[in-house]
Amino acid sequence: MEQRAQRIVGVTDVLFTDLERIAATTAPALAGGTDAEALAALTEPQVFAHLEAHPLAVGAGMAVAPEAAGLGPLGTMVWWRRAGDEVRRKQHVDNPASDSYYDFAQSRWFRTAVQTRQRTLIAPFVDSWGTDDLTMVAAVPVVVDDVVLGVVAADLVVRTWLAAVDDLLDPMSRELLLDAEDRVVASSDPTIELSVRLRALEDARVERRVAVGASGWALVHLA
Amino acid sequence: MLFAPLDAHGRAETVAERLRTAISLGVLAEGDLLPPEPELAAQFNISPVTLREALNRLRDQGLVTTRRGRGGGTVVTAPTVSQIRVAIDQVRALTALDLRDLADWRRALSLESVRLAARRASTEDVAPMPRSVERLHEAGDGIEGRRAESRFYIELGAASQSTRLSTALINAQVEYSPVLTLVYHAVETREHVARLLEPVAEHLREVRVREAEQAVTDAIGFVAARAGTLRSNGWQA
Numbered sequence: 001m002e003q004r005a006q007r008i009v010g011v012t013d014v015l016f017t018d019l020e021r022i023a024a025t026t027a028p029a030l031a032g033g034t035d036a037e038a039l040a041a042l043t044e045p046q047v048f049a050h051l052e053a054h055p056l057a058v059g060a061g062m063a064v065a066p067e068a069a070g071l072g073p074l075g076t077m078v079w080w081r082r083a084g085d086e087v088r089r090k091q092h093v094d095n096p097a098s099d100s101y102y103d104f105a106q107s108r109w110f111r112t113a114v115q116t117r118q119r120t121l122i123a124p125f126v127d128s129w130g131t132d133d134l135t136m137v138a139a140v141p142v143v144v145d146d147v148v149l150g151v152v153a154a155d156l157v158v159r160t161w162l163a164a165v166d167d168l169l170d171p172m173s174r175e176l177l178l179d180a181e182d183r184v185v186a187s188s189d190p191t192i193e194l195s196v197r198l199r200a201l202e203d204a205r206v207e208r209r210v211a212v213g214a215s216g217w218a219l220v221h222l223a
Numbered sequence: 224m225l226f227a228p229l230d231a232h233g234r235a236e237t238v239a240e241r242l243r244t245a246i247s248l249g250v251l252a253e254g255d256l257l258p259p260e261p262e263l264a265a266q267f268n269i270s271p272v273t274l275r276e277a278l279n280r281l282r283d284q285g286l287v288t289t290r291r292g293r294g295g296g297t298v299v300t301a302p303t304v305s306q307i308r309v310a311i312d313q314v315r316a317l318t319a320l321d322l323r324d325l326a327d328w329r330r331a332l333s334l335e336s337v338r339l340a341a342r343r344a345s346t347e348d349v350a351p352m353p354r355s356v357e358r359l360h361e362a363g364d365g366i367e368g369r370r371a372e373s374r375f376y377i378e379l380g381a382a383s384q385s386t387r388l389s390t391a392l393i394n395a396q397v398e399y400s401p402v403l404t405l406v407y408h409a410v411e412t413r414e415h416v417a418r419l420l421e422p423v424a425e426h427l428r429e430v431r432v433r434e435a436e437q438a439v440t441d442a443i444g445f446v447a448a449r450a451g452t453l454r455s456n457g458w459q460a
Binding site for chain 1 (some may be wrong): 343
């Protein structure tokens with residue numbers, strides 16, 4: 001079970017390493033202060049290379065924390081998405097008065113990466129103001145002189161990630177992958193619906209629990 | 224969803240009309256930057272030439288302006304004052320049956336969202352809902368009220384973890400938005416609905432499905448009843 005937990009972490013390991021490399025190379029520019037266009041010019045080639053190298057990622061970019069790097073009270077976000085064969089810049093609505101305002105500073109991937117300063121993996125969620133689809137996010141902080149200036153992150157293709165993880169679960173037992181809130185992210189028992197909270201399942205008794213990665217996830221066996 | 228692809232015909236005027244409605248209702252707010260033209264054209268599934276024609280119509284009506292060069296793009300410039308008038312134009316054709324049908328659909332989508340959200344929602348999904356209710360309570364007019372209420376229901380849809388349900392709920396909110404703008408013109412309505420929706424987030428967190436369902440049913444029913452009354456008064460508040 002520990003071995004499978006390790007393999008599940010391994011599904012995103014290389015991708016995280018690459019995000020950390022992008023964070024490290026962009027950190028000096030952020031520390032010196034920048035503007036949105038300079039940030040986009042700096043990040044773009046690295047995001048293109050990232051999306052080229054990682055079919056698991058469908059989009060990637062960087063968000064700069066509010067009041068960091070001279071970018072004002074709302075911070076800023078530069079993002080790109082794969083669309084067919086090409087990669088396009090994605091503009092999120094940064095007008096707080098708008099219905100479709102994307103308040104990245106309030107999003108879980110941004111806040112968790114800032115707070116924990118760890119590799120952050122967010123379980124599938126419906127991203128109404130971002131991708132409009134079921135999304136997973138892998139995020140890493142950009143830290144300079146012990147201050148988090150921003151977050152480098154990637155949107156993952158949920159179906160691809162899930163297919164990889166499904167193959168790793170033990171088909172001979174009721175094995176579940178849970179997120180930090182004990183919601184089912186993957187299950188070897190096809191009768192258990194995805195995303196459901198463990199406490200909402202009536203007959204679920206956890207026999208064994210093994211930590212998975214740094215985001216508080218766990219692999220469990222049900223009785 | 225606003226930029227969902229079109230089937231085939233209608234093109235420039237259909238796109239212009241869709242954007243005009245979104246702007247008029249404040250779904251796209253003043254100062255919003257539209258996506259870059261190639262991206263927007265791709266989302267609507269129309270050619271860049273057709274999109275430019277649609278944007279020209281909006282520009283002629285003073286609803287958008289286009290800045291050239293770096294950091295440029297098409298920006299929404301619609302004056303807020305026209306929104307109530309546009310809403311009234313949009314709802315005038317609605318019969319009592321149309322109103323009932325819109326409310327039925329919204330209730331169906333919302334109640335299924337409540338049911339699923341109680342089982343599946345993360346704390347993060349539920350966390351923004353009280354803020355939207357507070358915005359509804361503090362809204363200064365029907366436009367702000369509608370916007371806050373829409374955010375609440377869109378957050379509820381997302382909390383269900385179902386993309387189809389979430390998408391359907393967003394579309395239902397956009398379709399219902401002229402009605403909501405007029406209904407939420409009255410401060411008592413905004414406050415009453417905010418009070419009804421206020422406990423929903425806590426009900427979801429504590430898996431109190433029936434209580435959450437009841438609160439949402441009451442809120443949707445109250446708005447529907449107000450809409451019916453307004454209609455019979457010729458939409459005069």
